[in-house]
Amino acid sequence: MLELKEVSARIAGVPVLRAINAEIARTSTAAIVGRNGAGKTTLLRIIMGFVPFAAKGSVVLDGKDLSRVSPHDRPRLGIGYGPEDRVLFPSFTVEENLRFPCEVIRMPTKAVDRRMDEVLAIVPELAPLLARSAAVLSGGQAKMAVLGRSLMVGTRLVLLDEPFQGLAPVLALQYTEALKRLQGARPDLTILITESNRSLLKDIPSVTWTLERGAMTVAGGGSGPRGSLPEAAPSD
Numbered sequence: 001m002l003e004l005k006e007v008s009a010r011i012a013g014v015p016v017l018r019a020i021n022a023e024i025a026r027t028s029t030a031a032i033v034g035r036n037g038a039g040k041t042t043l044l045r046i047i048m049g050f051v052p053f054a055a056k057g058s059v060v061l062d063g064k065d066l067s068r069v070s071p072h073d074r075p076r077l078g079i080g081y082g083p084e085d086r087v088l089f090p091s092f093t094v095e096e097n098l099r100f101p102c103e104v105i106r107m108p109t110k111a112v113d114r115r116m117d118e119v120l121a122i123v124p125e126l127a128p129l130l131a132r133s134a135a136v137l138s139g140g141q142a143k144m145a146v147l148g149r150s151l152m153v154g155t156r157l158v159l160l161d162e163p164f165q166g167l168a169p170v171l172a173l174q175y176t177e178a179l180k181r182l183q184g185a186r187p188d189l190t191i192l193i194t195e196s197n198r199s200l201l202k203d204i205p206s207v208t209w210t211l212e213r214g215a216m217t218v219a220g221g222g223s224g225p226r227g228s229l230p231e232a233a234p235s236d
Contacts, residue, residue, distance in 0.1 A: 001026050002047075002157060002190055007057035009042055016042045020057065029183060029191040033198045034211030040194035041084060044159045047192075048081050049074060061157060076105045080154020082146045084161040090135035094126065094145050097134050101153045115152050122185055123148045123178045140171035147178060155186065160193045164200040172200065179204050 007020040016039045024030045032040055046055045049071035059066045066074060080101075088097050098119065102112040120127050126148045129141060137145060143163060150158050164172050182189070195201055198208065 001060075001062060002192070003058075003060040004043075004047075005058045005060065007043070007046060007055065007059065009039075009046060009051060009055045011042065011051070011054055016054075017046070024190055024192060026062070026190050027188055028206045029179075029193070029204060031193045031195060031198075031201050031205035031208040032211050033195050033201070033208060036196055038211045040211065041161055044081070044083075044161050044192070044194060047159060048079070072104070075101055075153040078154060078156030080150035080152070080158045082143075082150040082158070082160040082163060084165065086139075086142045086146050088134040088137070088142055088145060088149075090133065092134055093130065094132050094134055094137070095130040097145060098126070098130075098149050098152055101149060105153065112152075118185065119148045119151045122151060122181045125174055125178075140167050143167060144171070144175065144178070147175065151182065155189065157190045157192070158182075160191070162194055162196065164195060164197070176202060176204060 002024040004020050004022045007017060008015070009017040020043070032043070034040055042051065045051050047059050047066070049066065049069070052067075052071075061077060061079070064077070066077075069077065089100070092100065095116075098116065099112055102115060107115070123144055125141075125144050129137065129145065134142070134145065143166075147160070147163065150160065163175060167175060179191070182191070193201065193205065198210075201208065
């Protein structure tokens with residue numbers, strides 16, 4: 001289970017998130033939907049430990065307080081992250097980008113090979129791209145590569161920030177199918193997705209929250225069953 005306890009953040013002195021309390025059950029796929037600037041990206045970055053000086057509160061994964069774990073060690077806990085802006089190494093091939101986080105945490109080569117086979121089964125569109133330089137990928141192909149990279153280490157928790165943004169309809173369908181295969185291949189995995197457009201998610205999440213004017217509500221109305229998001233300033 002992922003637990004957010006009194007999570008607050010200020011960026012450049014501006015309150016972005018205030019006293020967030022929420023729980024995301026293990027095995028669930030949760031979505032946070034909100035306009036650009038609602039604080040969705042900031043929330044994922046806090047979970048990854050990328051804004052430690054701006055954030056307060058605690059993030060707990062399966063009972064472990066992540067504030068005591070450095071950002072570069074969080075992938076060792078099985079946490080994968082797909083940022084909105086992709087951030088691939090352009091001088092690496094796609095395969096090198098996929099393998100890189102596993103190599104950083106010193107995963108044995110045979111284990112990396114097995115993980116690669118599993119990821120290619122979940123995201124088969126990556127197979128013909130493996131030898132290509134990341135620099136020549138289209139935006140949609142890069143999104144698929146970032147998904148694959150997050151799955152190389154994300155065995156307990158995967159965070160996907162605006163994954164459908166800018167995807168052509170065909171790639172959006174492929175991405176959706178990949179997420180469905182992921183849910184089947186790793187039934188114990190917790191997936192947290194942020195999106196600006198709820199219609200792009202279709203039937204992927206098991207629970208969808210709406211983040212608007214600082215309040216978190218379940219899609220369709222009513223308070224969220226696992227917490228709420230207090231006021232957030234208009235900044236991601």
